[in-house]
Amino acid sequence: MIRTFIAIELKNQQTIDNIRTFSNRLKQNQDNLKVVESENLHLTLKFLGNITENMAPKIYRVIQEEVNTPLFKGQSLTYTLKGVGQFHSFSVIWITLLGDIAFLQNIKNKLEENLYQNLAIAKDKRKEFKPHLTIARLKKERINFKTFDIFKNLIHENKDREFGTFEINKVFLKKSTLTPQGPIYTDLVY
Numbered sequence: 001m002i003r004t005f006i007a008i009e010l011k012n013q014q015t016i017d018n019i020r021t022f023s024n025r026l027k028q029n030q031d032n033l034k035v036v037e038s039e040n041l042h043l044t045l046k047f048l049g050n051i052t053e054n055m056a057p058k059i060y061r062v063i064q065e066e067v068n069t070p071l072f073k074g075q076s077l078t079y080t081l082k083g084v085g086q087f088h089s090f091s092v093i094w095i096t097l098l099g100d101i102a103f104l105q106n107i108k109n110k111l112e113e114n115l116y117q118n119l120a121i122a123k124d125k126r127k128e129f130k131p132h133l134t135i136a137r138l139k140k141e142r143i144n145f146k147t148f149d150i151f152k153n154l155i156h157e158n159k160d161r162e163f164g165t166f167e168i169n170k171v172f173l174k175k176s177t178l179t180p181q182g183p184i185y186t187d188l189v190y
Contacts, residue, residue, distance in 0.1 A: 001050040003176045004188065006063065006111060007042040008104075008168050010133065015081060015164030016041060019095065022084070022158065023135050026093065029151040032142035033093075036135050040185050043097065043131055045108055045171060046115070046124065057190040058119055060173050066114040067107055068170045076169040077103060081133055084158040091138055093155065095163055097131035105129045107171060 010016060016038050023035040048059070079099035086093050097104075108129040115121040173188045 002053055002056060002188075003178070004048040004051050004056065004059070005044050005174050005176060006046045006048065006059075007044050007172055007174050009172055010041040010043070010081075010166050012164055012166040015166050018163045019081070019133075019135055022161070022163070026136055026151065026154060029147040029154065030138055030144055032138065032144065034137045034139075034182070036137075037182060040183065041133060041135070042172075042174070042185070043133055045104075045129070046111055048121065055119065056173065056175075056188050059115065059121075060188060060190045062114045062118055063111070063171050063173055066110050071103075071107060071110065072169055074169075076167040078165050078167050080165050081163040083160055084155050085132070086155055089140065090143075090152065090155070091140060092134055093136040093138070094132040094134050097133060101129070101131060104131055111171075 019041065020038055027033045027035055051059070077100055079097055081095045082098050083096040084093065085096060105128070109127075112123045112127075116123050175186045175188050177184045177186070
C-alpha cells in the first residue's frame with residue numbers, strides 16, 4: 001500500500017521565499033508550530049489515502065488523459081497567493097488562492113467523476129473546491145499561550161498580504177512517505 005494524493009505544485013521560488021519568511025515569523029511566536037517545508041508546498045485536489053501499488057498507474061492515466069492533456073492543452077494559468085487565514089481554532093494556517101477558481105473546480109470535478117466511474121474511488125463529500133495552501137499546523141495541546149495573542153494578531157494583520165504568483169500547467173499524483181521528521185512527497189509517474 002502507498003499513501004497518495006493528487007495535487008498542484010507551487011514552483012515560483014520568490015513566492016516560496018515570501019511564504020517561508022512569513023512562516024518563520026509565525027514560528028517565532030509558537031515554537032511548536034509545524035511549518036510545511038518549502039519543497040512540500042502544494043494545493044491538494046484529492047487525498048486518496050492508502051492505495052495498492054497496481055492502482056497508482058491507473059490513477060496516473062486518468063490524470064493524464066482526463067485532466068492534463070484535455071484541460072491544460074499545453075498552456076499555463078497564473079494564480080496569486082494572497083491573504084492568511086486559519087481553520088479549526090488556529091490548528092491549520094493557510095493562504096488563499098486567487099485566479100480562475102472555476103477552472104480548478106472543473107479539474108476537481110473531472111477527477112472526481114473519472115476516478116469514480118473508471119476506478120470506483122469514492123467521491124469527496126464536499127463538492128465545492130476551496131483552494132488554499134496550507135503553510136503550517138499547530139496542535140491545540142502544543143500552543144504557547146504566552147505568545148498566542150501575538151500569533152493570532154500576526155495572522156489577522158496579514159489577511160490581505162500578497163505572497164506572489166505561480167503558474168499551473170498540470171496536476172500531479174504524489175506519494176506521501178511519513179517519517180518522524182515530517183512527510184516526504186515524491187511524484188508518481190508511469
